[in-house]
Amino acid sequence: MAQLTSSGIPLTPEVDALVTQYRSENVQLHGKKLHHLVAKQTQARKELSRLSSERQTFEKTWCDYLNKLVTLVQTQVEQRQKTLEAFEASEDGWRRQLSEATTQLAQSTGGKASVDASAMEEDDEFVDLEIEREAERKQAQEDTAAKFESLMQSLQTAQQQAAQAVTREGSRTPRRRAKVEKVDVDSSPEPSAEAFANASKSALPVPALPKDAAGKTKQEEY
Numbered sequence: 417m418a419q420l421t422s423s424g425i426p427l428t429p430e431v432d433a434l435v436t437q438y439r440s441e442n443v444q445l446h447g448k449k450l451h452h453l454v455a456k457q458t459q460a461r462k463e464l465s466r467l468s469s470e471r472q473t474f475e476k477t478w479c480d481y482l483n484k485l486v487t488l489v490q491t492q493v494e495q496r497q498k499t500l501e502a503f504e505a506s507e508d509g510w511r512r513q514l515s516e517a518t519t520q521l522a523q524s525t526g527g528k529a530s531v532d533a534s535a536m537e538e539d540d541e542f543v544d545l546e547i548e549r550e551a552e553r554k555q556a557q558e559d560t561a562a563k564f565e566s567l568m569q570s571l572q573t574a575q576q577q578a579a580q581a582v583t584r585e586g587s588r589t590p591r592r593r594a595k596v597e598k599v600d601v602d603s604s605p606e607p608s609a610e611a612f613a614n615a616s617k618s619a620l621p622v623p624a625l626p627k628d629a630a631g632k633t634k635q636e637e638y
Contacts, residue, residue, distance in 0.1 A: 472585040479578035486571050493564055500557075514542075 468585065472582065475578060475581040475585050479575070479582050482571065482575045482578050486568070486575055489564075489567065489571065511546075
């Protein structure tokens with residue numbers, strides 16, 4: 417067609433009409449193609465902005481959850497320590513009562529050798545048992561403290577990573593975006609799938625599976 421129009425050869429009215437029609441249709445097709453490409457470009461930008469906003473909401477939800485979890489664990493450990501201290505105070509009181517009663521009993525028997533020997537034997541057995549129990553308690557407390565320290569380090573690391581992710585996603589999200597509603601997070605040890613599903617109906621805490629250009633999710637491909 418280009419050679420035909422550029423050769424300078426006079427065209428018959430019929431051929432000239434065909435050339436004009438071809439050019440018109442070609443311009444229309446080119447315009448439709450450009451419009452289609454612009455539409456795809458706009459859709460891609462819109463979806464990327466939506467995913468970025470939903471990702472930021474997701475990261476913020478997890479950051480809030482981890483903050484609450486760290487506070488919850490710290491509070492429970494403090495309560496546990498107070499309970500253990502109450503146990504120890506009560507045990508000390510009963511030990512004093514046992515010691516005083518044993519001493520008074522020995523004095524009231526008139527210092528008989530048989531009674532004293534029996535009481536001393538019982539005291540020795542009790543002391544040995546208490547020493548063994550105390551060693552077991554200390555070992556259990558040390559094991560618990562080590563596990564708590566490891567747990568807190570893991571939680572604090574996850575907490576820092578979540579906070580960094582929120583900051584990172586916030587810096588990548590365009591300023592002109594819709595205001596995201598705050599999501600309340602359950603303080604359960606691990607958020608269930610049902611909890612996230614219910615929350616997603618109101619504030620989208622969990623982004624949907626991203627779709628490819630064909631409109632299929634990664635899960636649908638399998």
